[in-house]
Amino acid sequence: MREHAAVAPARRRGLADEVADRIREAIFSGAYGLGSQLREVELSAAMGVSRGPVREALRLLEREGLVHCEWHRNTTVTTLSSEDVAELDSLRGALEDLAVRQVVAHASDEDLAFIEKTADLMDRAMDEHEMVGLDIAFHDAVFEAARHWRLVEAWQSIRCQVHLFLLTRINVSTEGYLADIPREHRELVTALRARDTETALELFAAHRRHAFNVVTANTDSS
Missing domain, CATH: 1.10.10.10 (Winged helix-like DNA-binding domain superfamily/Winged helix DNA-binding domain)
Structure with missing residues (x-):
């Protein structure tokens, strides 16, 4: 043998x-x-x-x-091209929609409390780069709470590029950024805690769209 x-x-x-x-x-x-x-x-x-x-x-x-x-x-x-930005936005949206549905259906109260805790940290961010890091940490917590490990792996595969996308966003404009981002994430937490799937999906989409519009407005005008 x-x-x-x-x-x-x-x-x-x-x-x-x-x-x-x-x-x-x-x-x-x-x-x-x-x-x-x-x-x-x-x-x-x-x-x-x-x-x-x-x-x-x-x-x-x-x-x-x-x-x-x-x-x-x-x-x-890496400097993201307009095609990079569009692909990342569409893929992130698909993954995040599934994550939101999973969190609403399966997350424990402890999971939701941890998501809320990551959002609360944003109120103490000292600068835009720290806020970007906390934004990524918030979405890490959402994907972990989805309890779908292949989904987590898919998120991890684009996580660093999403971080680059958010850095691109603050390079374009930081107007209102430190004030708006904590508020947006508190709204996301409220919808998840209410286990309101449709509202949560709408708010997560609006959150992504805001950043996407800032980046693409700069790309289109350049």
């Missing part, structure tokens, strides 16, 4: 993953703006690592859609 090949040894979380975490955080904090060049030699010097882990980290971030790597050229932080 043919013997089965032994499984490969498990790998510990490597240095490239840690480097990727630090670069990702820098992008999300605004330290590296959209379209910024990311040079391997500068990143390796700044983080005290060799260029190998940096190169591997950038490839990891490219798979997430956060950066764009070109052969023999510098890597840049």
